[in-house]
Amino acid sequence: MVTPSMSSQGHGMAGRLASAFINSRLTPLLMLVSILLGVGATVILPREEEPQITVPMADVFVAMPGASPQEVEQRVTYPMEKLIRELPGVEYVYSTSRPGESMVVVRFYVGTDPEDAIVQLYTKLYANLDRIPPGVSNPLVKARSIDDVPILALTLSSSSLEATELRRVAAQLDEQIKQVDDVAETTLIGGLRRELRVELDPSRLAAYSLSPAAVAQALAAHNTASRTGQIDGDLKSIPVKVDAFLHDPKELGQVVVAVRQGRPVYLSEVANIVEAGPDPATYVLHGTGPALESGHEAGLQQAVTISIAKRPGANAISVAEAVLAKMDKLKETYLPSGVELTVTRNYGETAAERSNELLYHMGIAVVSVTLLIWLALGRRESAVVAVAIPVTLALTLATFVLYDFTLNRVT
Template sequence: MTDTPSTENRPTAAELERDRRDALRLKITRRKLGPSGRLGRAFLDSKLTPLIIVASLLLGAFAIMVTPSEEEPQINVPMIDVLVGYPGASAEEVEYRVITPLEKLLYEIENVEYIYSTSSPSGGMIIVRFLVGTDPDQAALRVHTKIQSAADEMPPGATQPIVKPRTIDDVPSVAYTLWGEEADGQELRRVADELKVELTRHPRVAQVSVIGGQRRAARVDFDTQKLSAFNVSILQAYQAIESFNWRLPAGSTSVADQEITVDVGQFLTSAADVAQVIVGVYGGKPIYLKDVATINDATEEPADYVWLGTGPAAPEKGLKRAGIDRPAVTLAVAKKPGTNAVDMVSDLDRYVDRLKGPVIPSNINVLKTRDYGATAKEKSNELLHHLLSATIAVVLLMWVTLSRREAAVVVVVIPVTLALTLAASYFFGYTLNRISLFALVFSIGILVDDAIVVVENIHRHFKLKWGEPHQVTTYALDEVGNPTILATFAIISALMPLAFVRGLMGPYMRPIPINASAAMLFSLAVAFTISPWLALRLFRKEFDGEEKASDDEIEFVTEEGRISR
């Protein structure tokens, strides 16, 4: 007779499950927590974690609002123009006696990369280009000091060299074109000169250039026979005109509690004033300029021309009709370094509107013919939209391939990481341009890797149900912490060499490795702090629900007295 094993001595399903969990718990918790596990455990129940999420998003929004928007990155390439005159000398003489010695002298300056020169009759120009990244103020100071040190070696008759720095910010950010149906070039130029004075006062404007139009001038046509008859030379007449055209402050006086400034002399304001200039004495009588020349109120010889012509698309630009063909004058406005071009152009638009009437007469129209702020804003907004589209695509991919809980974590992780990266980019001194924003679009695909690895491993451990949720989350994070750190720094080590490229392409492309590496570091920090905090709260309900279902099943089996899994 054989003995049948009693069902009372066989372990129940609940006992088997409990033993499995205990064994798994003992195996996992046997190892010591690493830095990632300890960091995640510190933030699991911390009240600072949600505050960090909100603060990061607000910091990113602030960075977007205050960071200047530009089309291209700022490249610091100092270029110095050196202008020198040598009246009466030929181009060959200017090159041999002035330009070549100055070139040799300027090549002695540190960080000079290239020198270009142009020689022409009576003068020449040298362009000194420094290495990328050289301080522009230091470059201009070095050039000026070097030239002054050799001032005594300049040939007799040569003028004092003029040192004029050039930077990328000298390129106009906005241009306003003045034109009118009845206005001529002289009137447009007069209004443009007045408008230039007003625009220069704006705190964000570096310089304003007036292009086109003709300035008012007195035209003097000398009669050589009369000059000989009165024994007056042209040089004598020129010096006489120059001596009459001056005005200097002579002090001030107080009258009736008012301070009155006293000036001596006056400027010549009309052709009649010029005609009354005394150019000499003959036979005991003064010789006036009108006695030896013909004076007309005219305009100066134009150095450049601006003309406004319109086609069929004129109404789309705010013009009344097509077929306009009128002279015009353009004011080109350059911004100060570090100024937000979008904000400056918006301020100037409102400022110009306020000047219509007090400065700009009603018969003159203002047309904005260049708007760097609008193009920069368009490019940055376009890339921000691509950034949003890429984020949505990644979230949808997580939803489809994993689950809605993993997608919910990615919804929070990506904006927080991008917000912190934008804030870091602002503090690094970068602007919002197509290169820096492209770096963020490029890094979206890799910055979610850390969060996905961490969250998916936490989810796997929740499915095993070997411990309580806090313990499971901590050890699941610690299990993949070191590989995640290694993978992150492997990507950073592959990107960072690009930041040390020399030449013009170095600073142009530098925002890509810098911003992408910053995004990877922030994604690692977020994966170790915010991702476990979110995963615990999203997966705990699922964990609690499965635990309850499992307990109900075990109780049912026990009451029936048989094992059925």
């Protein structure tokens, strides 16, 4: 005979469900499985400091060479803003007009499907190409997302290397970082790109009856590479390639730009060749104080930063650890003497700290509530709470895995 306290008669659905679990011998096993699922979920869930929020964004670039900012604003930016605002789901439109260029930033409402938003934007712009004024380029659309924010920043600094050499070292490391799993995009900030600049001398050009266009044509013909054929034999096929790319000032100066009276005219005779980079658009300086223990010299040094973004849904901690582990292996091979590698941003480390802090506070909350129930209602009721809350939290974390959520301090 079932006791009145254990009977399900007279109870609603919740009462019958509770009674079934109370009387079932599988309940302890289900509780244990729930706890194990929760522990497993905390291990495999991607950890982030902030939740994955779907906010579709896009940058639209339009060029109008030779136009002033006022002309760009009136003829390009305002009409394009008006056109984009007609799209459904657009929340904000920001614009910047610069000499010869217009940039419009489009942001859609939270929760809008990113693919649908970008397709609608493309369709709207390219359906109105007939409205583009003369001298204006077609729009270039670049989609943006929350995951474009870098999770890791590595800074190379040196007091002995030139800015061009420092950027070259950073570019070599950048190619290796791109091979790490779940790395979506990398960006080099600072330094100078290496360039060979040809400064033509008008008087010397006139002496040889040469025009700048003729010199440019000769340079284009010499600075190329092509496959000329292959050599077959002995069960082998060897491709033959002519590589005529120009790499240094001396080689560039030996380019023949014309023939006058049976004598070749070299580029060095009509121009000055300078090895330099373009005017820098960004500057990066890395400074350390005298108390730093790693042996750096105190003061500012020129630097180049490599920013690294992860793929959507990837674990920020795992990606950051994988990149740093690869950097430890590549230091001896790719870093010359006098170059220091410093981690100036590690989103994975902060995400781990926030996630661990969240789990710690959840544990404190469970213990605190259990103690309060014990003091107010008694030992039996507090035991029920001490079991029910962890099981509920564990099942919640297991559900996060099914819905591809991340472990963060918000959700």
